[in-house]
Amino acid sequence: DQDYQSYRYFTIKVIAVVVICILILLYIFIFKKLKPLKALKKQIDKFALNKLDTIEDVSNGQDEISQVANAFYLAIVQIRKLNQSRQFFLRNIMHELKTPITKGLITLEMLEDNKYKSRLEGIFNRLEILINEFAAIEQITSGAAFINKKKYNILDILDEAKEIAMNDDKNIKISIKESFFVSVDFKLFTTAIKNMIDNGVKYSKEHFLQIEISKDFICFKNYGDKLNNSLEYYTQAFTQGSKQKDSFGLGLYIVNTILESHCIKLEYNYQDGANLFYFKNLENIIIKD
Missing domain, CATH: 3.30.565.10 (Histidine kinase-like ATPase, C-terminal domain)
Structure with a gap:
């Protein structure tokens, strides 16, 4: 036991190489697992900019991150449907309201001038102004504010x-x-x-x-x-x-x-x-x- 024994450099090198390979494999594994987060972040950034129509489904597996990405995409789909339904409803309501207002104003032009005609004309004009203002609000809140x-x-x-x-x-x-x-x-x-x-x-x-x-x-x-x-x-x-x-x-x-x-x-x-x-x-x- 007291005899001189040289260091086993080969064993140390093998252990070092194995440890380095393990660390590299762990890095690749962790990077691969976290890579979907980068894609998910891009979609969240689009949501923050109100670009709902450009958001894509980036889930590609059954892991937790993919499940979160899939749930996020399903929520976006529901928001799109709600926005489309709201816009369709409001625009149809405003269109249906403008039609009788226009007919009423045309009919008023056939009546003789009197105080009742003036009152009705004022009412129709106020209603038309209100609908136009609602149209401006709808355009702003619908996310279509900067199309032009x-x-x-x-x-x-x-x-x-x-x-x-x-x-x-x-x-x-x-x-x-x-x-x-x-x-x-x-x-x-x-x-x-x-x-x-x-x-x-x-x-x-x-x-x-x-x-x-x-x-x-x-x-x-x-x-x-x-x-x-x-x-x-x-x-x-x-x-x-x-x-x-x-x-x-x-x-x-x-x-x-x-x-x-x-x-x-x-x-x-x-x-x-x-x-x-x-x-x-x-x-x-x-x-x-």
């Missing part, structure tokens, strides 16, 4: 909003430092500006609205009473102020929802007897040269 997101000049959007609002030029003053291009959904963003013009003229003491446009913000200024509640109160659906009894309470709600969809913030300030509504964070939509 393209490059537009801010002046073209403003001109279209003024035309839809049907206000006289004498009621609106526009100040712009420089023209620029934005990437927005033309119909939705025009609707947002149109609602701000309607509210600005309607609730101004002088029925006059000033619009200031720059690359930092768009400001809608009118002289009138200060809002009784915070801006967050008026950006909720069907909320009205003390002087908004003839309104549905959807104007600022639609504006705020459209702006949030474009990553723009709506702010309010009251200064020197003037209401100031701002579209902030325009850098998120401005196209740089």
Whole structure:
């Protein structure tokens, strides 16, 4: 036992090689097991971006990760069906409601002018406005908000909003430092500006609205009473102020929802007897040269 014995280098090398091979095999096994998580994460990212139609079934086995992926895909399928059913229902309801309203307005044109005709005409017009606002809300919440997101000049959007609002030029003053291009959904963003013009003229003491446009913000200024509640109160659906009894309470709600969809913030300030509504964070939509 006391005799000299050299180290057994061959045995040590064999043990080292075996240990390294085991570690490599474990790494490959773990990587293979966790690989479906990467594919599942891509599908979850699509869900976060509201791209439901592009989500695929990535389950390829019976392990726990595959079961989670399969359950996630089945949930997405159900959400698609619910969205399609909701959109189909709302669009059919709005279509069915517009038909009798249109017929009613045509019939009214055949009647003699009197106070009853005026009342009925006002009722039909209010119903038509309500349906159009519901249509805008449906488009935003259905995930189809940016189907037509393209490059537009801010002046073209403003001109279209003024035309839809049907206000006289004498009621609106526009100040712009420089023209620029934005990437927005033309119909939705025009609707947002149109609602701000309607509210600005309607609730101004002088029925006059000033619009200031720059690359930092768009400001809608009118002289009138200060809002009784915070801006967050008026950006909720069907909320009205003390002087908004003839309104549905959807104007600022639609504006705020459209702006949030474009990553723009709506702010309010009251200064020197003037209401100031701002579209902030325009850098998120401005196209740089």
